[in-house]
Amino acid sequence: MLEDSHMQENLFFSDEATFYVGELVSKHNIRYWSETNPHVTIETVMNSPKLNVWCAMSKSKLLGPYFFEDDTVNGANYLLMLETFFIPEIRKLHKLRSAIFQQDGAPPHF
Template identity: 45%
Template sequence: MALFYVNGEVNRQNVRYWSQNNPHWVDHSKQQGVQKIMVWCGLWKARVLGPFFFDEHVTGETYLGMFRDQVMPKLERLGEGLPEWFQQDGAPAHFATVVKDWLNENFPNWIGRRGHVEWSSRSPDLSPLTSFSG
């Protein structure tokens, strides 16, 4: 998931820079009350699933609702079976109890915070999302 500000302000939490030198960035203060939207996309084989949008604060329940009611039907329509592995990052909504319980029931192997395979949300190891170069 990534957060975007409607006014064009850049959310630096969406981007990670790996460098041996400190770039000495200046942190500009954020405006209060700026309209924003949360966006989720997934990768499945040669496809991008989504984007799916959240106008509200993302909780475990809203994230699970999106995944169960939108992502899973999309995967079923593709007719290629369910992923053998599912990986997500460590966003708080992703490891809510209702989400973990649902993933445990529906995916034999899932990678993420408190998943079948523990994966640090800020791991410098290669992940599907960092393996693509633009």
């Protein structure tokens, strides 16, 4: 099914990332490696201001970025983003008859 070039145009993958205001880095997405100190630790500040960003991409399209207004991405504001941003953006792509959306974290068969 994915070998069909038409289907590849309509297949969208998504992901979100958290960016901290300041010099903090999300340790969820990176690992620190140190030859001089293998037990290196990085101090973090609790409740630091942050920005949550989402985007989706296909073979030839990038939809986003979408910036969440809340500090945390949850079911309610994610659904709001899908209804007010993602679905309208897909509809703007008039030549698409249908779209397959692979939500971040969902197994491929869902």
